[in-house]
Amino acid sequence: MTLADAIAATLPELRAHAESMMVDTCTVTRASTGAPVVDNNNGTVTPAAPATIYAGPCRVQLPDAVEKAEAGGDALSVQAAIISLPVAGSEAVAVGDVVTVTSATFDADLAEVDYVVRGLHRKSHATARRLRCEEAN
Numbered sequence: 001m002t003l004a005d006a007i008a009a010t011l012p013e014l015r016a017h018a019e020s021m022m023v024d025t026c027t028v029t030r031a032s033t034g035a036p037v038v039d040n041n042n043g044t045v046t047p048a049a050p051a052t053i054y055a056g057p058c059r060v061q062l063p064d065a066v067e068k069a070e071a072g073g074d075a076l077s078v079q080a081a082i083i084s085l086p087v088a089g090s091e092a093v094a095v096g097d098v099v100t101v102t103s104a105t106f107d108a109d110l111a112e113v114d115y116v117v118r119g120l121h122r123k124s125h126a127t128a129r130r131l132r133c134e135e136a137n
């Protein structure tokens with residue numbers, strides 16, 4: 001048996017361990033490309049509902065450092081996050097999608113926080129899909 005065979009045989013178990021740490025839940029949505037709905041009676045325009053890309057378990061981790069950015073001469077703080085999702089079922093997540101934490105087991109302040117996906121995670125032997133995100137303000 002080669003090392004590659006051993007890893008392939010063990011990968012499902014390693015993924016199960018990683019998923020056991022995903023004690024929170026989230027929904028990943030993408031802005032709809034559908035036409036907005038116009039109310040002809042009062043002229044109200046309602047954007048098309050976003051499409052749900054993923055809904056299920058997740059794990060949220062925040063690096064210790066806060067990234068600094070500058071916009072128009074103003075210093076901004078950007079809170080980065082790593083959102084882990086199961087590998088299976090989250091393949092369609094893309095840069096620009098919005099991750100909304102829908103429940104947080106150990107930190108109630110985390111629930112209903114929105115993050116924007118800024119970078120994807122693809123690798124041959126991944127135990128989780130670790131998305132580089134930043135908190136949406």
